[in-house]
Amino acid sequence: MxxxxxxxxxxxxxxxxxxxxxxxxxxxxxxxxxxxxxxxxxxxxxxxxxxxxxxxxxxxxxxxxxxxxxxxxxxxxxxxxxxxxxxxxxxxxxxxxxxxxASMIFQEPLLALDPVYSVGAQIVESIRRHDRKATAAEAQQRALALFERVRIPSPERRLAAYPHEMSGGMRQRAMIALALACRxxxxxxxxxxxxxxxxxxxxxxxxxxxxxxxxxxxxxxxxxxxxxxxxxxxxxxxxxxxxxxxxxxxxxxxxxxxxxxxxxxxxxxxxxxxxxxxxxxxxxxxxxxxxxxxxxxxxxxxxxxxxxxxxxxxxxxxxxxxxxxxxxxxxxxxxxxxxxxxx
Known part of the structure; x- marks a missing residue:
């Protein structure tokens, strides 16, 4: 067309x-x-x-x-x-x-997120993979800022949560945060x-x-x-x-x-x-x-x-x-x- x-x-x-x-x-x-x-x-x-x-x-x-x-x-x-x-x-x-x-938000975050790592660890890994200069502490702070931006309650605690420990809506917000991690x-x-x-x-x-x-x-x-x-x-x-x-x-x-x-x-x-x-x-x-x-x-x-x-x-x-x-x-x-x- x-x-x-x-x-x-x-x-x-x-x-x-x-x-x-x-x-x-x-x-x-x-x-x-x-x-x-x-x-x-x-x-x-x-x-x-x-x-x-x-x-x-x-x-x-x-x-x-x-x-x-x-x-x-x-x-x-x-x-x-x-x-x-x-x-x-x-x-x-x-x-x-x-x-x-380019980044993607997948339909089912429970399948897209790795079940054996915390959500925060997955976001930190993504940030450091694409930004070699970012330290672990800096990547952690960026992950926290992303959780705050997508309005996940108690963001510091949720960074340590595993995908199955989150509700469907919270997982989708975490998936959005992961998609935005590398800007x-x-x-x-x-x-x-x-x-x-x-x-x-x-x-x-x-x-x-x-x-x-x-x-x-x-x-x-x-x-x-x-x-x-x-x-x-x-x-x-x-x-x-x-x-x-x-x-x-x-x-x-x-x-x-x-x-x-x-x-x-x-x-x-x-x-x-x-x-x-x-x-x-x-x-x-x-x-x-x-x-x-x-x-x-x-x-x-x-x-x-x-x-x-x-x-x-x-x-x-x-x-x-x-x-x-x-x-x-x-x-x-x-x-x-x-x-x-x-x-």
């Missing part, structure tokens, strides 16, 4: 993806997890990737850090972060890049609130937005919850079957969705902007098999607007406004079935 750059910005974007494809082998057939994704993330911008499980969101994120097993993964296209070619980086440079330039420019948040209750989810979302503004971070936020995306993102990219099918500012995309899949997501979520009395709907059918993608629009079999033309070939990208694009030949008809939203 063509990118949607900020026309007023002349600086190089923090993230530049061009025609990214990610294919996994090892099974009976190759799995085309990401197909032709192009996306820019400007410096200091928050972009949300939304879509159902299996749409390619997390695969795209992990490609930015080259976390996929190299022997079973084929990556095509261009991946640049802070002007650096991620796909061409040798192992030593990649180790320095991870954590210092990265790009923060990748992979569904960081999925396993948390509603109250803690809101707290984590507000914390992430606050940290992004204070530190000037670029953020890519992955979620299946379009309501959460609206709360934190400047722009939203909707993914389906490995492609970006709609992209726009958060306000434009929510107020005037023009791809049937985006509309279906809105209608199926209990979002506060739905007009009173509107009924939630389900999205019929299932996502396509990524090892046998159809020649046309992958959403066609689940779309009420689909025609033979949709099934025959990939639909082109339609520019709807300067900051709004959709990959669909029925954008005008889609506008007529979009949910009614309150102001």
């Amino acid at each position: 063509t990118t949607m750059n900020n026309p007023t910005s002349s600086s190089e974007p923090m993230v530049r993806l061009r025609d990214l494809s990610v294919t996994f082998s090892g099974g009976r057939k190759p799995v085309h997890a990401v197909s032709g994704v192009s996306l820019d993330v400007q410096r200091g911008e928050v972009v949300a990737l939304i879509g159902e499980s299996g749409s390619g969101k997390s695969v795209t994120m992990r490609t930015l850090l080259r976390l996929h097993p190299e022997r079973r993964t084929r990556i095509g296209g261009q991946v640049q972060v802070a002007g650096r070619d991620v796909l061409a980086m040798p192992a030593r440079e990649l180790d320095d890049f991870r954590g210092k330039v 990265p420019q790009l923060l990748l948040a992979d569904e960081p609130t999925t396993a948390l209750d509603a109250t803690v989810q809101i707290q984590i979302l507000l914390l992430l937005r606050e940290l992004q503004r204070d530190l000037g971070l670029s953020v890519i936020f992955v979620t299946h919850d379009i309501g959460a995306a609206v709360e934190v993102a400047d722009r939203i990219a909707v993914m389906y079957a490995g492609r970006i099918v709609e992209e726009g500012t958060a306000r434009e995309l929510i107020r005037s969705p023009r791809h049937p899949y985006t509309i279906a997501l809105l209608k199926s979520r209990a979002h506060g902007a739905l007009a009173r009395g509107a009924r939630l709907e389900t999205i019929g059918g299932a996502p396509p098999d990524l090892s046998a993608l159809p020649p046309g629009c992958a959403f066609a079999e689940r779309c009420a607007l689909a025609t033979d033309a949709c099934r025959a070939a990939q639909p082109p990208v339609v520019e709807l406004a300067p900051n709004h694009r959709a990959r669909c030949i029925h954008t005008d008809a889609a506008a007529a079935i979009a949910p009614t939203l309150v102001a």
